[in-house]
Amino acid sequence: NNDNKPMYFGASGFGTARPWISEFVTRVGGSIPATPFTRPAGIVTGGVCTTTEENGCEGIAGDLAIADIKVPAYVEIGTAEVCTDQPDKLAREIDKQLGKSQVMTFKYYKMPNPELQKFLDKWMQSKGGGTGPVPEEYCDINRNPSGNNNPWPVITSPKSSQPLTGTISINVNAFSPTSNVTKVEVYFDGGLIGSSTTLPYTDTVNVGSPSPGTHTFEVKVYDSAGATGSQSIPLEAVGSVSMSAPATVASGSNATVTYTYSGTQLDSASLLVDGSVVASCSGGTCSWTVGNAPGMYDIQIRAKRLGVTIDSNVEKVTVTP
Incomplete structure (x- = not known):
């Protein structure tokens, strides 16, 4: 009631308040000028999704709205193209070159009241729905295997410790975490054997007849920021085996055959008759x-080194009774 006392049991606004409100509105209604108004348009289904992708909003339900x-x-x-190991950050050129990027679709639900956005984000994460807004920050992982900001080469060919012949098949690439690679240089035992300003760099270089043993293959990289980097791998020129055997041995006896190898070491050696x-020999x-x-x-003697078969000289041996 208007005196703040409870209404009696069974009372309602229709029976208690309506009579005097109706009389009041009738009494004062004439003092309010009549104002025409336009009836609202029809109710339609409106889109609630925005995207720059073709058919990107397909499957997203609309909402009711006034036409x-x-x-x-x-x-x-x-x-957006993001890093495979940082999917919430944009991929840099270096990430794309190294195959560390992927294209992802991001679906972000927005609250009308920005102050409530954090609660919706948390709820969506708990339900596994949505992926957040399209990232704006770039990946910050240092791709240089050495952990510094210098450029570095990737040597595809030759392989480390592979057998070395008179020619070397070169296949190298190079990357810079901060700028562009401008040149690569290739060295064999400290001597320049090739260079290129385009990548990847492929070539076949004749290095003559390297002496048996270990040799060094090195690639140096230069970038537009003035930084340099390098990597070297060992290559091995396979040596030869020389055998010394007695001219005569007795059947049923134990004979000793010796041999020498001109290279670094052998993986295995066997005696053939x-x-x-x-x-087996060692x-x-x-x-x-x-x-x-x-x-x-x-x-x-038949020996093996790095998958290469090395046969020694052949000697004639007479077996006596």
């Missing part, structure tokens, strides 16, 4: 238990 009145967009959809392996010595019948035989 001719734009519905505020509260779903934003866009795509008429092409068949009869003993440390420059082969112990041969002569089980052959009397006669003359060809003996030889």
